[in-house]
Amino acid sequence: MTSGNPIVPKPMIVGRAALIVVDIQKSGFMPRPKTSRLEFMGDHIERNWRAKSVVDAARKAGIPVIFVQEAHRDNLIDFGRELDGSESIHCLESSPGTPFPVEEMEMRSDDLRITKRRYSVFYGTEMEILLKAVKAETLFFVGGFTDVCIHYSFVDAHQGDYYCRVIEDCVSGSGQAAHDAALVAMEYLQAGARRSAQEVIDAFAGQVVAA
16 A cells, blocks of 8 residues: 555646637537447537537636647548557548537637647647647646547646646547546546536636736
8 A cells, every 4th residue: 555645636727727629520519420440428419518618618718719620631641550540530621520610619710720630639730839829827628539639638738737627527538438547547647637517617707817
């Protein structure tokens, strides 16, 4: 049995916050394809709608929202090793499920948007530039998959010394077991990382963001 000082979680929000919406795209409001190799979680659409309530709360509080879309060229040239494992071809630029969920999330023309080719929102993107521009210190993640893009983005943010929070009822995994394991792994990195939509909405309501 190990011993030592108890873990004391940091406050939910340290400094300025930003909300990162990871891969909630048009397909996130459609039934999952039956041809997929993945198990999925049956309530992913409900979780994405719940994420919208967090987006709305962030907007009301003046907290920056960054929408991230995964997209791949139709000739598959930018998939790299992504198809070597469990995933099949997905998020092609020509697919009706790939675009940003403009109507569903009531996106605005001036929203911050990033398109990525890999799992992490940081890999080969301008995420760091945008986060520095909005002076963010605490990052909140919603979207999917919990065990893939959310987890890997969380780890990259953690290694970049950001305070990281995952809104666990606004993310969905490639399967329930993988989702649960990823949440445990993220909490391992930062105590207090796992948060619910309602407590985040309440916390955002108490924020006053200076210009």
